[in-house]
Amino acid sequence: MDTARLRQSIADHCGLDPRNVHAYVIGEHGDSEIVNWTNVDIAGIPIKEFCGNCEDVLFEKLFEETRSAAYRVIEKEGSTYYGIGLAVSKVLSTIPNDQHSVLTVSSVHREFEGMQDVPFSVPSILGRSGVERILHVGLSEEEIRELSKSTGVITDAIESLKG
Known part of the structure; x- marks a missing residue:
């Protein structure tokens, strides 16, 4: 959901269709999620090149708005179940239709950039x-550090459930 929100925010800022924005929010879905800014592009052009006059502060603002969007929706409507329903619907149509779509979904990773046996979201190809x-x-090295922190939040949550 936050990947779609971020793409929409970037598209709105640039006056574009969000289908032309490629950006991924990865890690835990929540306060410790991160953006893979290293690979954000618009129609294959790196975002910093496309938005030559945009400052990093703007990108962080767009991400912060994305990360806090769920809180605003909950405050207004009491829940984010419509957005969750839409995301689940996309996943459920992708699998039986064998669409081989790239979606940011959570799965347990045996190993991903040094993180092992923990579930978190990254772009993945979904099919049948x-x-x-x-x-x-x-x-980037910074993104790996932030992703490690994010997976630590998930690991701590899992451990607390084992209790």
């Missing part, structure tokens, strides 16, 4: 058999 391939998008 579910997650068919996890895409190892290029991450």
Whole structure:
């Protein structure tokens, strides 16, 4: 959901159709999620090149608005179930139709950039058999550190449930 929200925010800022924006929100779905800014592009053009006069502060503002959107929806409507329903509907239509779509979904990773045996979201190809391939998008060293923190939040939550 946050990947779609971020793409929409970037598209709105640039006056574009969000289908031309390629950006991924990865990690935990919540406060520790991160954007893979290293690979954000518009029609194949890196976002910093496309938005030559945009400052990093703007990108962080767009992401912060994305990350806090669920809180605003909950405050207004009491829940985010419509957005969740839409996301689930997309996943459920992708699998039986064997669409091989790239979606940002959670799965348990045996190993991803040094993180092991923990579920978190990354771009993945979905088809008839579910997650068919996890895409190892290029991450900067800072993005890897932030993703590690995000997976730590998930690991801590899992451990607290084992209690």
